[in-house]
Amino acid sequence: xxxxxxxxxxxxxxxxxxxxxxxxxxxxxxxxxxxxxxxxxxxxxxxxxxxxxxxxxxxxxxxxxxxxxxxxxxxxxxxxxxxxxxxxxxxxxxxxxxxxxxxxxxxxxxxxxxxxxxxxxxxxxxxxxxxxxxxxxxxxxxxxxxxxxxxxxxxxxxxxxxxxxxxxxxxxxxxxxxxxxxxxxxxxxxxxxxxxxxxxxxxxxxxxxxxxxxxxxxxxxxxxxxxxxxxxxxxxxxxxxxxxxxxxxxxxxxxxxxxxxxxxxxxxxxxxxxxxxxxxxxxxxxxxxxxxxxxxxxxxxxxxxxxxxxxxxxxxxxxxxxxxxxxxxxxxxxxxxxxxxxxxxxxxxxxxxxxxxxxxxxxxxxxxxxxxxxxxxxxxxxxxxxxxxxxxxxxxxxxxxxxxxxxxx
Amino acid sequence: xxxxxxxxxxxxxxxxxxxxxxxxxxxxxxxxxxxxxxxxxxxxxxxxxxxxxxxxxxxxxxxxxxxxxxxxxxxxxxxxxxxxxxxxxxxxxxxxxxxxxxxxxxxxxxxxxxxxxxxxxxxxxxxxxxxxxxxxxxxxxxxxxxxxxxxxxxxxxxxxxxxxxxxxxxxxxxxxxxxxxxxxxxxxxxxxxxxxxxxxxxxxxxxxxxxxxxxxxxxxxxxxxxxxxxxxxxxxxxxxxxxxxxxxxxxxxxxxxxxxxxxxxxxxxxxxxxxxxxxxxxxxxxxxxxxxxxxxxxxxxxxxxxxxxxxxxxxxxxxxxxxxxxxxxxxxxxxxxxxxxxxxxxxxxxxxxxxxxxxxxxxxxxxxxxxxxxxxxxxxxxxxxxxxxxxxxxxxxxxxxxxxxxxxx
Numbered sequence: 001x002x003x004x005x006x007x008x009x010x011x012x013x014x015x016x017x018x019x020x021x022x023x024x025x026x027x028x029x030x031x032x033x034x035x036x037x038x039x040x041x042x043x044x045x046x047x048x049x050x051x052x053x054x055x056x057x058x059x060x061x062x063x064x065x066x067x068x069x070x071x072x073x074x075x076x077x078x079x080x081x082x083x084x085x086x087x088x089x090x091x092x093x094x095x096x097x098x099x100x101x102x103x104x105x106x107x108x109x110x111x112x113x114x115x116x117x118x119x120x121x122x123x124x125x126x127x128x129x130x131x132x133x134x135x136x137x138x139x140x141x142x143x144x145x146x147x148x149x150x151x152x153x154x155x156x157x158x159x160x161x162x163x164x165x166x167x168x169x170x171x172x173x174x175x176x177x178x179x180x181x182x183x184x185x186x187x188x189x190x191x192x193x194x195x196x197x198x199x200x201x202x203x204x205x206x207x208x209x210x211x212x213x214x215x216x217x218x219x220x221x222x223x224x225x226x227x228x229x230x231x232x233x234x235x236x237x238x239x240x241x242x243x244x245x246x247x248x249x250x251x252x253x254x255x256x257x258x259x260x261x262x263x264x265x266x267x268x269x270x271x272x273x274x275x276x277x278x279x280x281x282x283x284x285x286x287x288x289x290x291x292x293x294x295x296x297x298x299x300x301x302x303x304x305x306x307x308x309x310x311x312x313x314x315x316x317x318x319x320x321x322x323x324x325x326x327x328x329x330x331x332x333x334x335x336x337x338x339x340x341x342x343x344x345x346x347x348x349x350x351x352x353x354x355x356x357x358x359x360x361x362x363x364x365x366x367x368x369x370x371x372x373x374x375x376x377x378x379x380x381x382x383x384x385x386x387x388x389x390x391x392x393x394x395x396x397x398x399x400x401x402x403x404x405x406x407x408x409x
Numbered sequence: 410x411x412x413x414x415x416x417x418x419x420x421x422x423x424x425x426x427x428x429x430x431x432x433x434x435x436x437x438x439x440x441x442x443x444x445x446x447x448x449x450x451x452x453x454x455x456x457x458x459x460x461x462x463x464x465x466x467x468x469x470x471x472x473x474x475x476x477x478x479x480x481x482x483x484x485x486x487x488x489x490x491x492x493x494x495x496x497x498x499x500x501x502x503x504x505x506x507x508x509x510x511x512x513x514x515x516x517x518x519x520x521x522x523x524x525x526x527x528x529x530x531x532x533x534x535x536x537x538x539x540x541x542x543x544x545x546x547x548x549x550x551x552x553x554x555x556x557x558x559x560x561x562x563x564x565x566x567x568x569x570x571x572x573x574x575x576x577x578x579x580x581x582x583x584x585x586x587x588x589x590x591x592x593x594x595x596x597x598x599x600x601x602x603x604x605x606x607x608x609x610x611x612x613x614x615x616x617x618x619x620x621x622x623x624x625x626x627x628x629x630x631x632x633x634x635x636x637x638x639x640x641x642x643x644x645x646x647x648x649x650x651x652x653x654x655x656x657x658x659x660x661x662x663x664x665x666x667x668x669x670x671x672x673x674x675x676x677x678x679x680x681x682x683x684x685x686x687x688x689x690x691x692x693x694x695x696x697x698x699x700x701x702x703x704x705x706x707x708x709x710x711x712x713x714x715x716x717x718x719x720x721x722x723x724x725x726x727x728x729x730x731x732x733x734x735x736x737x738x739x740x741x742x743x744x745x746x747x748x749x750x751x752x753x754x755x756x757x758x759x760x761x762x763x764x765x766x767x768x769x770x771x772x773x774x775x776x777x778x779x780x781x782x783x784x785x786x787x788x789x790x791x792x793x794x795x796x797x798x799x800x801x802x803x804x805x806x807x808x809x810x811x812x813x814x815x816x817x818x
Contacts, residue, residue: 023610024610024611024613024614024622025610025613036678037637041637045606049606049610064678064679067679067703067704068638068659068660068704069659069704069705069708070641070642070645070646070659071645072645077638077641077642077644077645078638078641078642078659080641081637081638081640081641082637128789132789145740146755146759147755147759147787148787149758149759149787150754150755150758150759151754151755151758152755155735155740156738156739156740157676157740157742158663158676158678158740159657159663159676160655160657160663160664160665160674160675160676160740160742161674161676161740161741161742162742163674164665164674164742164743164744164745165742165743165745165750165753166745166750167745167746167747167749167750167751168591168592168593169592169655169665169744169745170592170744170745170746170747170749170750171592171593171747172581172589172590172591172592173582173583173589173592174582174583174586174587174589177583177586178583178654178655178665179654179655179665179672179744180581180582180583180589180654180655181581181653181654181655181656181657181664181665182577182581182591182592182595183577183578183579183580183581183582183591183639183652183653184577184580184635184636184637184638184639185637185638185657186591186595186635189599189635189637190598190599190602191785193599193602193603193606194602194785194786195786196606197454197458197602197605197606197609197786198786198788200606200609200610200612200613201432201433201434201458201609201786201788202433202788202790203609203613204433204434204609204612204613204616205433205790207613207616207617208616211790213433213788213789213790213791214788214789215786215787215788215789216787216788216789217785217786217787218759218785218787220753220755220756220759220761221756221759221761221783221785221787222785223750224750224751224756224761224762224782224783224785225761225782225783225784225785226593226595226598227593227747227750227782228446228450228490228491228593228594228598228782229477229486229487229490229593229594230592230593230747231490231747231751231762231780231781231782232479232486232487232489232490232779232781233479233486233487234747234748234751235486235751235778235779235780236479236480236481236486236778236779237479240746240747240748241747242746243592244590244592245587245588245589245590246569246578246587246588246589246590247590248568248569248590248594250477250478250479250487251477254567254568254569255569255590256569256573256578256587256588256590263588265569265570265572265573266569267566267567267568267569267570269445269473269567270473270476294476295476295477295478296478299478326564329565330565331554331564331565331566331567331569331570332570333566333569333570333571333573333574334573334574335573335578335579335588336573336574336575336576336578336579337576337579337649337651338576338579338580338636338639338640338643338649338650339643339649340576340579341574341575341576341579341632341633341636342576342633342640342643342644344574344629345559345560346555346556346559346560346561346629347629347630347633349558349559349560350555350556350558350559350627350629350630352629352630352633352634353633353640369644369645370641370644370645371640371644372640372641373633373634373636373637373640374630374633374634375634376600376603376626376627376630376631376633376634377603377604377606377607377610377624377626378556378557378558378624378625378626378627378630379607379610379611379622379623379624379625380537380541380622380623380624380625381611381614381620381622382622
């Protein structure tokens with residue numbers, strides 16, 4: 001029932017050598033008003049899938065993330081890492097001239113994204129209902145702290161706010177210890193990922209119906225969505241769960257243990273793996289102990305089990321035990337630093353550390369220092385290039401974007 | 410260039426009253442071999458978007474998650490929370506009869522998912538290349554610990570393993586403290602989300618080309634992808650980042666502070682918000698202090714700033730300061746328990762706690778105890794129902810699925 005869809009024809013104005021790689025979203029144009037992290041992380045994922053992302057930034061100021069350190073050659077490494085391969089045009093959405101340009105961009109866009117508080121786009125005259133009436137195929141994605149409905153809809157939020165409100169901090173940390181944040185911005189990132197899912201699903205729906213839709217994702221909602229078994233446990237038992245250090249609440253052994261020289265994570269979540277673990281450690285009798293007979297028993301006696309395992313594990317170093325457990329097929333790992341992770345041979349083999357283009361040179365060279373995370377979505381139909389384009393200068397693509405709009409291509 | 414696509418016609422065999430809600434993926438059939446969390450979390454997201462998910466489980470045993478507590482009426486609440494609204498058929502993929510059924514399922518499926526180690530599906534005769542040759546439209550999604558390429562491709566992994574290897578644990582916790590796990594299974598969940606993005610993008614691509622593709626997502630890769638600014642900081646400075654408690658590495662103030670009766674999170678990440686914060690606390694001079702003049706200065710003097718703010722904040726309780734900062738438009742929050750979060754009026758208004766159908770009664774009632782997380786992807790084109798279907802009994806939908814296959818509908 002669908003007319004031949006525009007999105008199946010690649011845009012003739014690609015981002016050039018520094019633009020997105022070829023992917024399932026090649027030809028899709030994303031106009032991105034979002035700032036800092038949740039929205040830009042989402043549009044980075046879309047870019048990695050082939051979409052052309054045009055950042056619309058505030059003149060003279062730009063994305064707040066441009067001001068976040070550390071800086072390399074005066075430019076934010078933080079900004080670079082999530083805005084690689086995007087384009088930038090600075091528009092004042094309160095100026096008539098710039099609104100005319102923005103309108104022309106929307107007319108050519110498949111997706112418009114923003115992460116303002118609810119109500120901001122309406123005040124600018126670009127609320128969903130008006131946009132949908134004017135551009136029925138346009139998909140509108142809003143990623144906000146609290147969403148576009150509900151009593152908190154106009155409140156501001158950042159990652160830390162939703163980590164605190166969303167319950168994940170109550171599950172993270174040492175029992176009885178100080179509050180502990182998840183060490184990366186999962187409040188933003190998970191909202192960005194759910195938004196990316198919604199946009200892709202909306203594109204799929206549009207391919208069949210020709211109609212765009214609004215995708216409304218809240219950071220707080222996304223935190224609730226990743227509480228996972230904590231919700232079921234709370235409703236099933238009435239007990240409010242707390243932080244458990246490295247222990248899993250219902251799978252044992254599934255935590256970090258002390259060895260002779262550090263720590264070792266063991267994840268032996270079923271009886272077969274636990275028997276293998278006991279054998280590999282040279283203490284097969286552990287698997288015959290009634291306290292450790294099945295996962296429920298092991299969870300009930302987790303302290304006893306930890307003590308018994310650490311007596312053994314402290315007799316040798318982490319590297320020794322990693323070898324022994326690898327040989328036995330028991331899932332285990334070290335606790336890597338970021339430096340360890342980024343040098344890991346599997347991480348490198350999977351192309352998860354990629355080069356960044358450097359827009360100060362001829363366009364062929366990579367930046368001498370900065371590298372960024374690769375795309376974890378590996379697709380058989382497309383290559384997975386080992387570099388991404390340079391991040392845009394504020395308003396750096398204005399002329400090319402205006403020429404593209406004029407060309408009608 | 411696309412032929413009219415099958416996926417635009419809703420399947421005539423829906424899951425019935427307990428099946429998925431209507432959504433952009435209505436009519437899509439997902440055959441899901443995956444177990445425990447990463448894969449099932451992904452197919453839960455697809456189900457929330459309208460896809461029909463048929464779990465293919467091992468006869469007599471089923472998904473390992475069925476054995477994880479706590480149990481309600483003898484059934485795993487953990488399993489229920491992520492498998493709501495799916496169907497189940499038990500098939501032995503080493504038996505010729507069951508393989509014939511599985512082949513018929515694949516012939517009707519849009520997506521097949523699995524989270525075995527690399528090589529397992531090939532050994533069963535269902536590797537990507539064979540499947541693609543037989544079913545060119547079929548999308549094959551593999552979510553594994555380490556992916557289908559690279560030196561660790563055949564190693565087993567669980568959430569704790571990739572949290573340890575992927576660097577996020579090195580960023581989470583108190584400085585100098587014990588290792589700390591992120592309190593929910595972000596290793597699994599982020600891999601599930603990236604897989605869901607890949608499947609949706611592949612469906613979009615198939616709508617244009619008629620061709621399926623393989624989506625290969627590794628849990629370890631997904632952990633690298635969410636390290637976010639830690640990667641840029643490491644490459645920009647050469648310094649290996651460590652855990653910071655609740656502090657953000659490059660935005661200040663952006664952490665938890667002690668109040669008169671507990672904790673308060675303040676996220677005032679730019680100069681305008683910091684001036685507002687200083688004013689709201691009755692100490693506007695803080696914003697004139699050279700140590701706190703901009704975000705970089707505040708980050709360099711984060712300890713001084715924390716001390717200065719806590720002197721003020723300890724003079725009243727958390728609730729008082731939440732009111733003051735809300736009035737001033739400064740992002741702030743309490744550190745909620747899971748119980749607090751699930752009772753929060755915004756969370757409830759956003760329909761993020763939904764009822765679970767109970768397959769022991771007439772089919773109309775909700776389970777008296779269990780509730781589950783709602784769908785954070787709110788779409789203007791579809792309703793967001795406040796209940797989800799019951800989780801399937803092992804092999805509980807065999808007859809209905811066989812009848813559907815026979816009907817050819």
